Amino acid sequence: MRVAKSRRLTILACSVLIAMITYTHPGIASPVPTANSPTGALTSWNPNVNCTPVLVTIEQIIGNQSSPLGGATLGGSMFNPGTTSPYGQENTKRWLSPTSSTPPGWISPGQPCTMTNANGQVVSAFVQINGVQRGYRNEEDWNSSFMPVNGGTKYPNGPQSDSTFNIFTPGYGICDSSNTTGCMHNIHVEIDHDWKGASYCGPYTSCDNNTLVGQTTAFLTGLDVQGFVFWDQDRVDEATHNFSGWELHPLTAWRVPYWAPDFHLSASASNLGVLAGQSASSTITVNTFNLFSGNVSFSTAISPASNASTVGAAPTASMTPSSVALPSNGFYIAYSQLTVTTAVPSAGNYIVVVSGTSGNLTRSVSVTVNIMDFSIAASPTSLSIPIGSSGTSTLTLTSFNGFSGNVSLAAQVTPASITAGLSPVNPSASLSSSSMTLQSNGTNSATLAVSASLLTTPGTYIVTITASNGGVTRTTTVTVAVTATPLGV
Numbered sequence: 001m002r003v004a005k006s007r008r009l010t011i012l013a014c015s016v017l018i019a020m021i022t023y024t025h026p027g028i029a030s031p032v033p034t035a036n037s038p039t040g041a042l043t044s045w046n047p048n049v050n051c052t053p054v055l056v057t058i059e060q061i062i063g064n065q066s067s068p069l070g071g072a073t074l075g076g077s078m079f080n081p082g083t084t085s086p087y088g089q090e091n092t093k094r095w096l097s098p099t100s101s102t103p104p105g106w107i108s109p110g111q112p113c114t115m116t117n118a119n120g121q122v123v124s125a126f127v128q129i130n131g132v133q134r135g136y137r138n139e140e141d142w143n144s145s146f147m148p149v150n151g152g153t154k155y156p157n158g159p160q161s162d163s164t165f166n167i168f169t170p171g172y173g174i175c176d177s178s179n180t181t182g183c184m185h186n187i188h189v190e191i192d193h194d195w196k197g198a199s200y201c202g203p204y205t206s207c208d209n210n211t212l213v214g215q216t217t218a219f220l221t222g223l224d225v226q227g228f229v230f231w232d233q234d235r236v237d238e239a240t241h242n243f244s245g246w247e248l249h250p251l252t253a254w255r256v257p258y259w260a261p262d263f264h265l266s267a268s269a270s271n272l273g274v275l276a277g278q279s280a281s282s283t284i285t286v287n288t289f290n291l292f293s294g295n296v297s298f299s300t301a302i303s304p305a306s307n308a309s310t311v312g313a314a315p316t317a318s319m320t321p322s323s324v325a326l327p328s329n330g331f332y333i334a335y336s337q338l339t340v341t342t343a344v345p346s347a348g349n350y351i352v353v354v355s356g357t358s359g360n361l362t363r364s365v366s367v368t369v370n371i372m373d374f375s376i377a378a379s380p381t382s383l384s385i386p387i388g389s390s391g392t393s394t395l396t397l398t399s400f401n402g403f404s405g406n407v408s409l410a411a412q413v414t415p416a417s418i419t420a421g422l423s424p425v426n427p428s429a430s431l432s433s434s435s436m437t438l439q440s441n442g443t444n445s446a447t448l449a450v451s452a453s454l455l456t457t458p459g460t461y462i463v464t465i466t467a468s469n470g471g472v473t474r475t476t477t478v479t480v481a482v483t484a485t486p487l488g489v
Contacts, residue, residue: 045252053127054123054126070177079123135173143160143197191250229246267366284356286356295326302314302317324336345375376476407438409446426457427482461481
């Protein structure tokens with residue numbers, strides 16, 4: 001057994017030469033600073049981590065590309081591929097940092113301060129995220145021995161678990177198949193069992209899992225965290241992992257900064273597409289933290305988007321209810337419904353800014369409204385037809401601001417001016433097509449034919465052409481003058 005173990009460690013040790021090509025030993029090189037993290041401005045809160053963190057947000061780590069399930073992809077992140085090593089992902093994410101108290105058999109160099117991403121750029125492997133909230137904690141993946149890369153010996157302090165939970169940008173605590181918006185604002189984090197076994201984490205440390213629960217409340221308290229960026233390929237399909245492999249593993253430290261009571265607004269739908277003349281809605285959530293309590297009153301402001309080419313009247317917006325109360329008894333989420341009502345005709349892109357105000361605090365969220373419309377026009381708009389003949393007019397359908405779909409057509413003839421005492425016989429109207437497809441920002445046309453038989457009563461008639469898409473209708477008219485003189489007389 002000793003021979004086998006010695007051979008295994010020899011192989012691992014030889015592999016260190018390969019590992020050193022892609023790993024920077026902590027303390028030798030510092031992370032590349034960003035605009036948010038001036039050089040020397042940040043330090044590690046865990047004395048067992050000799051790296052300088054770079055300050056980032058959850059969104060900067062996971063990137064802006066989502067999978068069909070709704071979670072962040074590997075390729076969309078500047079941190080792709082996350083920390084790696086020749087020893088497989090289970091060893092990589094549990095690798096201890098180099099200290100004077102590493103367990104016997106630990107393989108150098110341990111967790112890196114920097115890594116090279118998929119674009120060949122050197123980026124920090126060690127990050128700090130401020131101003132987040134946490135979900136519920138789980139204790140799982142219990143183990144009694146260190147991973148092979150950490151020596152494989154028994155933990156000196158008994159069996160240890162991974163303390164796992166999600167952290168999220170305030171207002172985006174829910175990530176599931178029915179609300180994938182939140183998935184792009186969540187990241188999974190783990191206080192590792194090997195780090196607890198080495199007393200890098202656990203009781204009386206900067207990553208004490210039990211003190212975390214004692215000093216913070218899930219979905220309520222704000223906190224800051226530090227850890228190493230890692231991609232767990234085995235968890236990409238799990239809702240509890242935000243349908244993404246991204247995580248901070250190991251999470252090396254957390255702290256609760258002083259935050260004044262505050263609240264945040266988020267929208268269930270941040271982009272609304274609506275037909276002119278109809279309404280659309282989005283649920284506005286008030287998510288509070290640090291024991292905020294009080295009344296939040298809503299107001300709305302509407303303006304054209306920067307790229308808008310608006311037609312017709314601007315929409316109106318209302319909030320129901322117009323205010324919500326957040327008591328101090330622990331209830332910390334409230335809802336109000338934003339309803340946007342559009343006019344006819346109207347087309348263009350607008351921004352609705354919903355503001356919530358409580359005392360001297362005002363927080364806002366923006367909802368983009370894309371109003372689509374279509375029109376119908378006749379050319380010519382008037383016809384003069386002797387009895388016994390016919391005339392035509394071209395009907396043109398036009399899409400505005402991306403409207404597309406099937407539009408049905410119908411024509412109706414009504415007398416406008418008939419000689420008194422006569423019981424009119426109307427001319428007949430027919431359409432070359434009763435339905436047509438209108439492409440986004442395109443046009444389509446049909447022909448209106450109006451015929452006056454010898455029995456048609458001379459006079460003036462109005463042909464009303466109706467174009468319909470669901471509950472939305474647009475109309476145009478053609479005036480038809482039927483004369484008494486037959487064609488050719």
